Amino acid sequence: MNPTELIGPPSPLGYPAPYWFLVTFKVLGFTLHMGPMHLWFAGTLLAMILARWGSTEAQRWSARLLKQMSVIIALGVNFGIVPLLFTQVAYYRVFYPATILMAWPWFLIIILLTFAYYGVYIYVTGLKDNAELTLFKRVAGWISAILFLAIGFLFSNGFSLMTNLDAWPQIWQSTSVAGAPLGTALNLADPTLWPRWLMMFGLALTTVAAYTVFDAGVFARRESAGYRRWAGSFALKLYTIGLIWFAVMGLWYVFGTWSTDVRDQMFASPLILLTVLTALGPGVPWLLILFQRRQITQTLAIVTGLAQFGVLGLNAISRQFVQNIELSKFVDVTAEPVNLQLSPLVVFLILFVAGLGVVAWMLEKVLRAERQPSTG
Numbered sequence: 437m438n439p440t441e442l443i444g445p446p447s448p449l450g451y452p453a454p455y456w457f458l459v460t461f462k463v464l465g466f467t468l469h470m471g472p473m474h475l476w477f478a479g480t481l482l483a484m485i486l487a488r489w490g491s492t493e494a495q496r497w498s499a500r501l502l503k504q505m506s507v508i509i510a511l512g513v514n515f516g517i518v519p520l521l522f523t524q525v526a527y528y529r530v531f532y533p534a535t536i537l538m539a540w541p542w543f544l545i546i547i548l549l550t551f552a553y554y555g556v557y558i559y560v561t562g563l564k565d566n567a568e569l570t571l572f573k574r575v576a577g578w579i580s581a582i583l584f585l586a587i588g589f590l591f592s593n594g595f596s597l598m599t600n601l602d603a604w605p606q607i608w609q610s611t612s613v614a615g616a617p618l619g620t621a622l623n624l625a626d627p628t629l630w631p632r633w634l635m636m637f638g639l640a641l642t643t644v645a646a647y648t649v650f651d652a653g654v655f656a657r658r659e660s661a662g663y664r665r666w667a668g669s670f671a672l673k674l675y676t677i678g679l680i681w682f683a684v685m686g687l688w689y690v691f692g693t694w695s696t697d698v699r700d701q702m703f704a705s706p707l708i709l710l711t712v713l714t715a716l717g718p719g720v721p722w723l724l725i726l727f728q729r730r731q732i733t734q735t736l737a738i739v740t741g742l743a744q745f746g747v748l749g750l751n752a753i754s755r756q757f758v759q760n761i762e763l764s765k766f767v768d769v770t771a772e773p774v775n776l777q778l779s780p781l782v783v784f785l786i787l788f789v790a791g792l793g794v795v796a797w798m799l800e801k802v803l804r805a806e807r808q809p810s811t812g
């Protein structure tokens with residue numbers, strides 16, 4: 437069977453905006469999603485480990501991160517909606533068949549996320565002054581950490597299956613009854629799956645490290661100078677581990693699983709420049725953190741955060757090129773007719789900018805609160 441028979445039919449409505457617009461917001465939205473997502477993907481597990489086995493300063497770090505986590509999750513989930521919408525608009529012909537094949541695991545994400553979110557809240561009630569971290573609260577925290585890993589794994593399944601069209605006929609046949617898909621598939625036989633998920637975890641460790649510096653330099657006004665010094669050296673170690681992890685998994689992903697098509701294009705001019713920048717990018721925040729290992733300054737902490745945002749942006753752009761090359765064998769997502777829908781587009785832009793404005797306003801409030809002298 438030809439996999440193209442399972443691709444969704446083109447919509448007679450066409451794209452509501454030019455492809456460049458859709459893909460720009462898909463990539464920007466994913467970059468914005470990745471920052472907070474990394475903090476819960478790798479950060480929750482690390483925070484639980486350090487809360488249990490870390491030094492006093494490490495426990496302080498863990499409590500700081502987890503106390504902020506509910507807001508971080510709210511931000512990251514909302515930012516995730518942006519690339520999801522643009523994926524559904526521009527990649528619907530492959531996104532929907534893939535997520536129908538794995539409908540139940542895909543749907544499960546909402547349920548797992550609800551439990552993970554509650555778990556964080558329950559754990560954090562044990563961090564309040566005079567509260568006790570009971571066994572129940574600690575178990576809730578560990579369950580959240582594991583659920584975030586599992587949800588990340590399901591996302592990696594979904595987005596790798598979306599471009600693994602060669603495997604669709606076999607997956608469909610083995611998980612359907614009388615032609616009707618049961619929706620129970622995963623993309624486990626795809627060699628890109630594991631390095632992709634693990635590579636994202638390595639990158640997530642680097643984001644947690646960069647955020648540690650950002651938090652210590654910008655938000656942690658009431659913490660001791662000792663904590664801020666500790667944060668600098670901890671961030672350097674963590675970034676280094678994340679970098680090595682990311683590099684090893686990246687090598688496995690690129691040289692062990694990329695098709696010749698993808699490799700030929702990503703290693704040829706002009707995309708080679710992007711590939712090299714994506715690989716070397718994490719070196720910039722690493723150097724900035726190295727510089728601050730003994731003393732974190734507010735300005736450099738902000739620059740570190742921005743540099744990490746740039747690293748995530750480069751990853752999102754590279755990944756978009758790879759996605760398009762993988763799909764180009766079957767469908768040209770850039771070739772759909774455009775039937776411009778101006779009013780929803782304008783409303784989207786206004787709400788997007790207003791949403792970012794609200795986030796900036798919230799951050800400003802947090803900063804102001806942190807600058808007030810402690811009342812407790």
Ligand code: HEM
Pocket residue numbers: 462463466469473476477512513516517518519520521523549584585587588589591592593595596632633636
């Ligand atoms: C309901 C909330 C969420 C939404 C709407 C959402 C949305 C998305 C979207 C659209 C992408 C792909 C972006 C692209 O390829 O352009 C993505 C990727 C990803 N998300 Fe989320 N996300 C959510 C929650 C989470 C959670 C809780 C995790 C847990 C760790 C997570 C982990 C990931 C990972 C690891 C990827 C990369 C998958 C890969 O391509 O290998 N997301 N998310």
